[in-house]
Amino acid sequence: MSALYDRIYSLASTRGMSIPEVAKKAGLSSAIIYRWRTNDANPTKPSLIAVATALGVSEDELVGKKEVDPQEELASQVGALFRSVVKQQDLDEDHSKDLKEEMEDLLKVRARRLKAKQDAKN
Structure with missing residues (x-):
């Protein structure tokens, strides 16, 4: 192979x-x-x-x-997950945009929590 x-x-x-x-x-x-x-x-x-x-x-x-850059790879995986969910749920454009905004909000909240946790360790 x-x-x-x-x-x-x-x-x-x-x-x-x-x-x-x-x-x-x-x-x-x-x-x-x-x-x-x-x-x-x-x-x-x-x-x-x-x-x-x-x-x-x-x-x-x-x-x-x-x-492959690990952060770019992760971003690609998140994008693939998003596309998969949109396809599986057969979401129209408006609902896809809503889902994208909700995912972005969730990721920002989670990233802030992880950053605070990381800063507390240091």
Whole structure:
């Protein structure tokens, strides 16, 4: 199994995406990505860029030349969770905006509490 495929799979999984979903978002067939797994095909630069874009990472992060920033990774996971909930609940645009605002408020409150806890430790 190729390191590139493993990285794509890992990044997709943390974003709540499957390989076919990544491929579709990148404008590729899932078969080509699966061929990268077995080294039956080599990705082209445009394909790598498309997959990186679909996953919300740089090309360097995708191919392992640069580590994925943990905060950016967390933000991506939160975004994936939000999209998943909106999709599962079939929320319209107005209710999606309401949910986003509520999530932002909740995260701000929780972040302030954690910051206070952190400051108290120091």
